[in-house]
Amino acid sequence: MATGAVAVCVGTVLAFEVYGFAELAMDAPTPPDGPARALLVLPLLLCFGGPFAVLVTLLLTLPTVSAARWVSARTTGPDTWWWVPVVAVAAMSAVAAVVGAWWRPGAGASVLLWLTGAALLTGAALLARDAALRGRRLLRVLGYGALAAVAVAAIGGAAYATGAVTEYRPPKADAARLVGTWSDGHGGTLRLSADGTARAEGLRSDCTGVGTWSSEPDGPTAWDQLVLTEVTDCSFDWRISGTPEHPKLNHDYGEVDDPHWYTLTR
Structure with a gap:
């Protein structure tokens, strides 16, 4: 369970980093926080992330792994790994539908919520599955997370530096x-x-x-x-x-x- 919880925390930081880069190109009346948003969320995760990650692991990550194993055993054979993302996407589709019906965030925000949640849940569930099969992988999770953060920073920085993505600026209006x-x-x-x-x-x-x-x-x-x-x-x-x-x-x-x-x- 610890591996899944750590994966949730790492994935959350990565999600904020990715959103920070995307936010730089979004229409907004005030300057965005950008990728620094990931650093801003770190103190919050250190203080409250543990209980949150454990709760998400118990309510979503471990049930996803169990459901994937159950479906795999009855269809393609024992413990086929790719059932994990299939079940994770289905689970997050249900969560996004419930949240969308209650919160009504709009189509764009709903899709973003669904994609982010599906990616986080898939990654955490795959790592939890790997830990269950091969033992604890905490250092591996942290290492993968650090490499992913560097990769996101490099790709995002290159996208803006080369002009592939344009940073938003309000129009000048006299x-x-x-x-x-x-x-x-x-x-x-x-x-x-x-x-x-x-x-x-x-x-x-x-x-x-x-x-x-x-x-x-x-x-x-x-x-x-x-x-x-x-x-x-x-x-x-x-x-x-x-x-x-x-x-x-x-x-x-x-x-x-x-x-x-x-x-x-x-």
Whole structure:
């Protein structure tokens, strides 16, 4: 069981590392953490990862190994290894379906959740199976994990360095490009006029009224661009994201460590 638990922890760190590289190319109103996210999660894993990994091992990893052996014994022969990924994918499909029905994260996030979970469960279950057949493999798991982390860093770094993948940057938007009507897709609109007048109707927090707006396009980086609106009884600071052809205005209404974005498009 220890091998499976360690594999879950190692796989979690690798998943954060892979997501960190992918995040660099994603449309976002603030700079992403990038691969450093994997380092940020290490203290959390050291403090709470053990019980979590043991729980995942008991509830998912070991049952996956047992189910794969059971299916293998009744179909292709005793303990065929490739039944492990088959059972793991089936199990994570069920988990992703339940989580998707409850959380409703959207198609893209659901697929990402399913792929990540299936990869983690498959790796942990295969290592747990190997440990059951040949004895403990803790050092091997840690060694494989270190090599995988280096490989992910090398491949991810090369992908961005060679231009195979482009790192996202918000579009530069001066005041002239911001003029127009912006919508939240649910009936709320914000009209920015060239004379500095802002008209809001049905925005978040029942923001409706007439006021002023201004832009701060000359920050140190493209991430620092701000659009400031002051309407009767409500003021918003907007960050810019999207593309030059389809920009977005984003207002953060969450906590510092847990932002939630209210987005307007045009």
